[in-house]
Each structure stands twice: as C-alpha cells, then as structure tokens.
Amino acid sequence: MKISEICNxxxxxxxxxxxxxxxxxxxxxxxxxxxVMGNAPAGCLWVTIxxxxxxxxxxxxxEIPLVILAxxxxxxxELISRCxxxxxxxxxxxxxxxTICGKLYDLGxxxxxxx
Amino acid sequence: MxxxxxxxxxxxxxxxxxLAAGETASEFKELLKSLGIPTDICRRASIVTYEAxxxxxxxxxGGVMSLRLEDDAIIIVAEDQGPGIADLEKAMQxxxxxxxxxxxxxxxxxxxxxxxxxxxxxxxxxxxxxxxxTTLRAYIFIKGQREE
Numbered sequence: 698m699k700i701s702e703i704c705n706x707x708x709x710x711x712x713x714x715x716x717x718x719x720x721x722x723x724x725x726x727x728x729x730x731x732x733v734m735g736n737a738p739a740g741c742l743w744v745t746i747x748x749x750x751x752x753x754x755x756x757x758x759x760e761i762p763l764v765i766l767a768x769x770x771x772x773x774x775e776l777i778s779r780c781x782x783x784x785x786x787x788x789x790x791x792x793x794x795x796t797i798c799g800k801l802y803d804l805g806x807x808x809x810x811x812x
Numbered sequence: 813m814x815x816x817x818x819x820x821x822x823x824x825x826x827x828x829x830x831l832a833a834g835e836t837a838s839e840f841k842e843l844l845k846s847l848g849i850p851t852d853i854c855r856r857a858s859i860v861t862y863e864a865x866x867x868x869x870x871x872x873x874g875g876v877m878s879l880r881l882e883d884d885a886i887i888i889v890a891e892d893q894g895p896g897i898a899d900l901e902k903a904m905q906x907x908x909x910x911x912x913x914x915x916x917x918x919x920x921x922x923x924x925x926x927x928x929x930x931x932x933x934x935x936x937x938x939x940x941x942x943x944x945x946t947t948l949r950a951y952i953f954i955k956g957q958r959e960e
Contacts, residue, residue, distance in 0.1 A: 731924035734859055735931060747919045754834025758841065758858045775831060783838075 698806060700763040700786050703742070707800055709765060709788035712772055713780050719762040723808035726798050730755050736812045737761065744794050744801075748772045753779035762786060767794040819847075819881040825865055825890075827874035830918065837862035840879045844886065853952060856932040857886050860950045863925040864890035870915050871895070872946060886952045888933075896942040904930065 701717035703709070725737035726744040733743060734755050742763040745752060748770045756764055764780070766772060766789040772780075780787040790797050821843065823836045841858035845851070861877065868875040872892030880887040902908045904926050911921025930936050933950035940946040 728919050729922040729924065730919040731863065731922050731928055734862065735924055735928040739855065745919075749918060750831050751833055751918065751920075754837065754862065757834070757838050758855065758862055760855070 698804065700742070703763065703801070703804065703806070704786070704788050706804055707790065707797065709790050712777050712787040712789070714786045714788075715781075715784040716762075716786075719786070721763060721806065724798070724801055724806050725761075725812055726794050734759065738808065738810065738812065741808070742801075742806070744797055746770050746794065748776060750775040750779055752776055753783055753785060756780075756785045757783045763788065765790060765797060767792060767797050816883065820878060822876055822878040825868045825872075825875050825877055825892075827869065827872070829869060829874075833866055833869050834862055836865050836877050840888070843879070844881070847881070849881075849886070849954065853886065853954060857888060857952050859932045860888050860929050860952065863928050864888060864948055864950065866920060867925050867948075868892050868894075870911055870920060875945075884954055885934075886954065888950045888952075890948045891945070892947075893945040896944055896946055897938070897940040898942055900938060900940060 700719050704711050721742040723738050723741040725733055725741050727733050728745050728747050737759050739760045743761045744765045744767055746768050748766050752764055753776055763786040769791045772787055837858045840861050841854050844854045844857055865877055868890050872894035875892030878889045897903045906927045907923040909921045909923035915921045929950055934953045935951040937949040
C-alpha cells in the first residue's frame, strides 16, 4: 500500500511526504531503537513514540519510508529536517500505538515474516 | 590476496553527541553503495556501524570509527579510551545494559547493541581493558564467507 493512502485513510498529520507513491512492506512498532534496527524488515513503516533525531538515523539505515509518531507525539525540529534531507515521510497521530496499529492491520498492512 | 591498497575511512565520534549519531553509519553506507557493494551487505555494515557508534557515544567517552574495505571483507573498527567493559560475557547477552536512564529514555540502552553487531557481522573481535578502553572489530565478508 502507498504511504499517501495510509496517511489519508488514517487521517494522519503529515509533516513531510517526499514521495506519495512509495509502497510499504509491513510494519514495525517499538521504541527501542536497537530492536527496530535489529529486527525491522527493510522497507516497512515504523510506529513509535520516540520523536528525536535518531529516529531518522534508524529509518535511513533500515530504508523505512514512513515513520508514524503515536500518542500525539510531535517531532522535534531536528527530526523533521533530517527526514526532509533523507526523504523519509513523517506523520503523527493522536491515537496510541496499539490503536493505530489496529487500524493499519484493518487497512491490510501485514508482515510477511514474523519480526 | 590483493595487490590493491585497502580503502580506509576514519571518523571521530564525540562523547554523548546523540544528534550527530548515525551520521557515520549513513556516510559509510553511502560510500559502500557508491562502490557497488551489494545492498544487503551495505545495510549490515551500516547497522554494525550505527550500534558501534552508539556504544562509543554512550559508553566510550567518544572515540574513532573506521571503515576498511578489502577485496573480500568490510572491517568496521570502533576504538575508544573509555572505561572498558568489565564483564564482556554479560555485555554480549541481550538485555544486559549499563546505560544511564536518560539514554534509555531515548530508546537506547536496551542491551541489544553488541548482540545486534554480532548478528549482523560474520566475525567479531572485542579487545577491552578496564580503565583503558575498548577496540571492537567487526568483519563482514563480501562473498558470504572469507576467500582463501
């Protein structure tokens, strides 16, 4: 599914969307950067409550095209500018991580392999 | 064996500089990609670099990261003159961490750094002395295994 469709369907607040047509392959949820680094499949979207610059660093290395900040977390200005320079879409939701993941599942986002 | 000189890139890592963290990993990844190294290998090398860089930032009091590209292997070296690792066996266990709380709140310090480095490298050497520092060497073999 395209990241723009996901953001529209779930009414996410979008900070940066470099390419609307990028597809995501599954999803990972978590706030431990090393867990995401070690286990997320490349190309998946990432739901987290971490909102600092290192989120972009992890997203770049794992080729994560879309980061969704949950529970109303706002990104730091450094995070927004790094996402802009690294072409990572960045969005947020007032919903908590559990609920937004449920909605992503309803949209049909699935992981091919167990993380 | 190769007659070519290996490519070596070195970067300084400052202590507790979380904002710069990840830059070395991104830079190494882009460099390897530009040299035509397969994507999967680039990704593994960048994960190893990032985790080692974070360890240097959090625990090592800063240090030097280097990337060495040989014909058959990528070698990532993280060197610091920090406190050293008192119990290396424990440090290699997933979940064991000595990171301070403020670092954990950022999502680091979950005790997964060294296990991730081990997972994504083909060979790992850690030389550590308490009070003197740590040198970590992670090897990623380019053709899946070392050539003779």
